[in-house]
Amino acid sequence: MTRLLHWIVALMVLATMPIGVAMLQEGIQRSTQDFLFILHKNGGVIILLLVLLRIIWRVVTPTPALPTSVPHWQQRVAAAVQAALYALLLIMAISGYVRVRAGGFPVEMLDAVGMPTLVPRSETLADRAQAIHATARFPLAALILLHIAAGLKHAFARDGVFSRIWPPLGR
Numbered sequence: 001m002t003r004l005l006h007w008i009v010a011l012m013v014l015a016t017m018p019i020g021v022a023m024l025q026e027g028i029q030r031s032t033q034d035f036l037f038i039l040h041k042n043g044g045v046i047i048l049l050l051v052l053l054r055i056i057w058r059v060v061t062p063t064p065a066l067p068t069s070v071p072h073w074q075q076r077v078a079a080a081v082q083a084a085l086y087a088l089l090l091i092m093a094i095s096g097y098v099r100v101r102a103g104g105f106p107v108e109m110l111d112a113v114g115m116p117t118l119v120p121r122s123e124t125l126a127d128r129a130q131a132i133h134a135t136a137r138f139p140l141a142a143l144i145l146l147h148i149a150a151g152l153k154h155a156f157a158r159d160g161v162f163s164r165i166w167p168p169l170g171r
C-alpha cells in the first residue's frame with residue numbers, strides 16, 4: 001500500500017505541475033486550455049485525497065527504520081524533506097481548491113458527486129490563494145528534485161533504501 005500510494009502520487013504530481021504551467025501559457029487554443037484546466041483541477045483534488053490517505057496510512061503503519069549504514073544526519077534530512085513534501089502538497093492542493101472555489105469556478109469531479117462549495121465567494125480570498133499556489137510551487141519543485149536525487153543515489157549505491165519503495169506493486 002505504501003509503495004503503491006507513493007508511485008501513484010509521484011506520477012500524478014509530476015504530471016500536474018507541468019500541466020499547471022502549460023494551461024496558463026498565452027496563445028494556446030481555448031479548447032486545449034479548458035481540457036488542461038479540467039485535468040489539473042481534478043487531478044489536484046485526487047492528489048489531495050491520496051496525500052491525506054497516505055498520511056493516515058503512515059500514522060497507522062509506521063515506516064521501518066532505515067539501514068544503519070545511512071548516517072544519522074541523512075536520516076534526519078530525509079525525514080524533514082518528506083514532511084515538507086507532504087506539507088507543500090497539501091498547501092498546493094488546498095490553495096488551488098480555494099483559488100477556484102472562491103473565484104466562483106467549478107471543480108467538475110466534486111460538483112458531479114454533489115460536494116458543496118466549502119469556501120465563500122471572494123475575489124480577495126481567490127487572489128491570496130492564487131499567490132500561495134503560484135509561490136509554493138518553487139519550494140515544492142526544489143524538494144522534489146532533492147528527493148529524486150537522493151532516491152537515485154540510494155538506487156545506484158544498492159544499499160537497500162531504494163528497494164524499500166520499489167517496485168510499486170509486488171516483489
Ligand code: HEM
Pocket residue numbers: 013016017018020021024040041042043044045047048089090092093094095096097098099100107130133134137
Ligand atoms: C498538489 C497539487 C497541485 C499542484 C502540484 C499544482 C501545481 C500548479 C502549478 C505549478 C501551477 C502553475 C502556477 C503558475 O504558473 O502561476 C498551477 C496553477 C493552477 N492550479 Fe494548481 N496544482 C495543484 C492542485 C490544484 C487544485 C486542487 C486546483 C483546483 C481545484 C488547482 C488549480 C489551479 C489553477 C486554477 C491554476 C491557475 C492559477 C491562476 O489562476 O493563475 N491546482 N498549479
